[in-house]
Amino acid sequence: MSRLRLPPLYAIVDPLDTDRAPTALAAAYLAGGARLLQLRLKDAPAPTLYTTALALRAVTRAMGALLVVNDRPDVAAAVDADGVHLGQDDVPVAVARVVLGPDRFVGVSTHDLDEARAALDAGADYLGVGPIYDTTSKAAALPARGLPLLRAVRALTDRPLVAIGGIDRDTAPAVRAAGADAVAMIGALARAADPTAAVRDVIARL
Numbered sequence: 340m341s342r343l344r345l346p347p348l349y350a351i352v353d354p355l356d357t358d359r360a361p362t363a364l365a366a367a368y369l370a371g372g373a374r375l376l377q378l379r380l381k382d383a384p385a386p387t388l389y390t391t392a393l394a395l396r397a398v399t400r401a402m403g404a405l406l407v408v409n410d411r412p413d414v415a416a417a418v419d420a421d422g423v424h425l426g427q428d429d430v431p432v433a434v435a436r437v438v439l440g441p442d443r444f445v446g447v448s449t450h451d452l453d454e455a456r457a458a459l460d461a462g463a464d465y466l467g468v469g470p471i472y473d474t475t476s477k478a479a480a481l482p483a484r485g486l487p488l489l490r491a492v493r494a495l496t497d498r499p500l501v502a503i504g505g506i507d508r509d510t511a512p513a514v515r516a517a518g519a520d521a522v523a524m525i526g527a528l529a530r531a532a533d534p535t536a537a538v539r540d541v542i543a544r545l
């Protein structure tokens with residue numbers, strides 16, 4: 340695929356423990372101006388993930404926004420998402436490509452330079468880089484890497500980098516200045532009193 344361009348906010352739809360519906364969060368983020376949503380429902384049964392992804396595909400398409408499905412190339416392909424995001428424990432990039440074909444993008448989470456080099460060699464279209472700051476949103480998250488890892492990965496590649504982990508509206512500008520094309524957020528959006536206002540605020544700061 341031609342070089343991927345990501346919007347500055349990579350908004351992850353994961354309600355965490357908030358009891359908010361993923362579809363309500365998605366609508367709120369889009370209303371605030373988000374133009375990329377990743378659907379991340381770690382504990383959802385596959386039928387729930389699929390139907391939620393279908394619903395998000397409809398609303399993202401209506402807004403001209405990108406949709407990424409976390410972990411599951413099969414679900415991404417089934418709902419005609421724009422891409423998939425793979426963790427280190429998911430199928431390899433090449434397998435995702437077989438499932439998704441040439442026109443959808445594949446991102447990979449990386450946590451050190453070796454993982455970043457491996458993801459680049461495997462042909463990832465963008466890299467997740469983190470955790471930048473401490474986070475409670477991911478089970479068994481690694482210790483915070485700070486901005487040095489982001490700068491080091493930036494020096495390796497001009498492919499898009501998505502910084503993740505503990506980023507909020509206050510830290511987002513510095514993270515972007517350190518080389519991230521986009522900043523990813525879960526908790527800062529899902530836990531906000533007004534998620535639409537939170538997205539609007541972050542985008543204005545970026």
Ligand code: 3NM
Nearest residue numbers: 469470474476504505524525526
């Ligand atoms: N992946 P929050 S950190 C899903 O380092 C995820 O790969 C990470 O959530 C990684 O914005 C993380 O609430 C959690 O900190 C991000």
